[in-house]
Structures are given as C-alpha cells and as structure tokens.
Amino acid sequence: AGMGSKGIVAxxxxxxxxxxxxxxxxxxxxxxxxxxxxRVKEVQVAQEI
Incomplete structure (x- = not known):
C-alpha cells in the first residue's frame, strides 16, 4: 500500500x-x-484498525 502515513491511509x-x-x-x-x-509496523497498524 505504500510507505508511512500514505500506506496506513490506503x-x-x-x-x-x-x-x-x-x-x-x-x-x-x-x-x-x-x-x-x-516490518513490525504492519502488525501494529493491523491491530489498531
């Protein structure tokens, strides 16, 4: 989906x-x-969503 905030929003x-x-x-x-x-951020973002 991308890097940083752009990837999180997408x-x-x-x-x-x-x-x-x-x-x-x-x-x-x-x-x-x-x-x-x-790649730990991927797991953290998924948990927050």
Whole structure:
C-alpha cells in the first residue's frame, strides 16, 4: 500500500469498505518499511484498525 502515513491511509480505506459490507474476516496490512527497517509496523497498524 505504500510507505508511512500514505500506506496506513490506503490500507484503512480499502479495508473499511470491505469490512462494512461484511466481506472477509481476516485482514492483512502491507506497508513498505524504511530501507533496512522492521516490518513490525504492519502488525501494529493491523491491530489498531
């Protein structure tokens, strides 16, 4: 979905439409980390959504 805030907003927008229509029960967030960075932020964002 992208890096930083842009990726978070894009993921949230896409998921909100699907979840509102009761489509799916599992979510996956894909946020591009900083070069050499950890992917832990993906898990944190998914939990917050």
């Amino acid at each position: 993921s949230t927008a896409a998921l909100s439409v699907l979840l509102q229509d009761n489509i799916g029960d599992t979510i996956r967030i894909s946020i591009t980390p900083e070069p050499g960075g950890s």
